[in-house]
Amino acid sequence: MTPQTQITGLIGHPIAHSKSYAMHNAALQNLKIPAVYLSLPCPTPKDLQNLTSAFRTHAFVGANITTPHKKTIIPLLDQLDGTAQRIGAVNTLCSNNGILVGKNSDAEGFLNALKEDNIEYKNHPIFVIGAGGAARAITHALAPHVTSITIYNRSMARAKQLVIELREQYPECTFDTCIDPTTYCTEPDTILVQCTPLGRKGEIPPHPPLIANMTVVDLLYTQTPLLQKAQQIGAKTQDGNAMLLHQAALSFSWWFSCSPPLTIMREANNPIRSFS
Template structure:
């Protein structure tokens, strides 16, 4: 990387807190090097408190843009000049593009999720999805799936801080897409079992299964799953979650963690910044192979 940096290097950031654990700098900098692009991607610990100054720095330093992660995905919106229509529907931003001082916000989590399914030659267009979780990632996945043409989505969420957001998601999907969305309480286990049995893909978009809830799952009975369905856990650490173990015990053919989504959401941001396709297979082999 040192050989690439010179007086013409263009800076791209990642603004979140905490963020030192992120794989994104390694992913993007290796992609830049592979394609011979004169960009550098750095992680910055940015909270809600210093977010305004950090966004100003994108303009001041003529950065090409930045990724945005928690806790800043919603708070950044008033600080931007424009929003991509999908980001406006989702109500969150994870990618900023700077065009000569005009900052536009995008969200690539949902497109990353959908593309990761295409990478596995799986098509859920016209099918039914059941998803647990209506936080940032769950919202992006559900709305992008609806935009792309998933026929029906059953959204499960706990009564709590994100319940109102879950209701908002359902209203937006029903009002602005051709998809039918229904909200259920995650505490209603009989409804969850019924909707999983009736869907093509079940997605866990909650934190259940990762630290500090590692080893836990919302679905512990293999009988809830069919062998011909898709089970997708957006968690990627650990690589095999308890949910995935339950699905594998049920003989489910298509069981995935969140590495494909992480890779493809990054690839979407990479293209927004550079206009070029990330060398996805090269990065997959470099970073994500066991």
């Protein structure tokens, strides 16, 4: 690094498992941009506050935000773009001469990931596990294109609050919460989207009955037990690598005002393709 090196990175906790470093640094090297993508762990809100204050320098151009700070960072920012305001969560931070702007690339990145694997989603029933920042982005991304979304979360209060917000913004879509996913009647062509950390340590989150003619998407980067279970009964599956790539590409384009080398980023990520 030199005094002219631009700084980007990943903010959250835990973040050691992330593949973002490899993707972004490979893209920066390929385009010969004098910048670096760093690990910026923030276990506590106080750590986040201190780090955000340090970002108001010309060397800092942006960062990705992940669990648990996609909502807690909002009061520390100067502006939110329209998408981040609508979703109520930030996954990308951009610095414009020290003015910190919150954006969200998760929603568009998720839809681009579905398109990459030719997963049809328009007018399909949607079941979402989770009600955090990622689930917010996914539901906002899908709501204009589908007729029904059902949300399950361990904290029903969070699920109900998300449903209230979604109903206000998308009156043409039906939103419901689910207390017990095992009692849900899975329709043909249902898309199940798993948006929680459950599965990282081998857990299987509570989920609706799986059927062959459905699609199961798990936003974790690995072949989780849920995906393996879905594959065994013949369902289509996709892990989180495609979404990771496409949301990262959007963030990169916002920071450096250029198109990122998707092929280079995909090779650096080097996922085991999990769509079937």
